[in-house]
Amino acid sequence: MKKTILIILGIVVFGLVASSIYQQVTKKSAKAQRLECHKNVTVFERVYIQEELPNIKKLLQDGEFVLKMKAERSKYMESKLFDYVDVTEIENYIKSSFGQKNENETLKINVLLYENDKQDPGKKNDEARKYAGYLVFDVYLDKSLVYKIQIDFMDMQGFDIKTKIDCIRQSILSI
Numbered sequence: 001m002k003k004t005i006l007i008i009l010g011i012v013v014f015g016l017v018a019s020s021i022y023q024q025v026t027k028k029s030a031k032a033q034r035l036e037c038h039k040n041v042t043v044f045e046r047v048y049i050q051e052e053l054p055n056i057k058k059l060l061q062d063g064e065f066v067l068k069m070k071a072e073r074s075k076y077m078e079s080k081l082f083d084y085v086d087v088t089e090i091e092n093y094i095k096s097s098f099g100q101k102n103e104n105e106t107l108k109i110n111v112l113l114y115e116n117d118k119q120d121p122g123k124k125n126d127e128a129r130k131y132a133g134y135l136v137f138d139v140y141l142d143k144s145l146v147y148k149i150q151i152d153f154m155d156m157q158g159f160d161i162k163t164k165i166d167c168i169r170q171s172i173l174s175i
Contacts, residue, residue, distance in 0.1 A: 035174060037167035042131070045149040045171060052146045056107060056139055057173055063101030067094060068110045074117035081115040081133055085158035097165055112136040113161075132156045137168050147172065
């Protein structure tokens with residue numbers, strides 16, 4: 001009787017461990033790999049309100065949105081990115097790339113251009129120090145966050161920022 005209970009208990013424990021391992025291996029990551037432009041960089045994207053995506057796409061395609069740009073310099077190391085990158089130029093590129101025609105408060109896009117602070121003591125590994133910075137686009141429809149995407153850029157002088165903006169546009173319109 002004890003032997004049977006131990007065998008059953010062993011099978012249950014083995015099943016739980018196997019199930020846990022399977023869930024970890026097949027876990028869906030927040031890292032996006034949907035598009036070709038996602039393959040060589042780290043991209044995180046999240047949809048908060050799925051049913052509003054068609055409305056966002058329509059407004060974007062019509063060029064009806066407001067853009068708010070913010071830049072964040074490194075704090076622990078000497079900031080160098082913004083010696084080469086003009087935030088106003090990036091803002092204008094986003095507006096033209098996305099085809100802004102009118103400022104429509106219904107659709108708001110908040111953009112953060114962040115310089116990676118490689119000397120930040122909170123960086124956990126060398127992988128976190130490789131990239132030059134990242135762009136975060138928060139897309140709001142009627143004051144509700146609908147979609148968010150973050151993409152890294154690697155060039156310390158920001159030469160690849162425009163291609164990342166183009167990738168973000170593709171991401172939003174293809175979601």
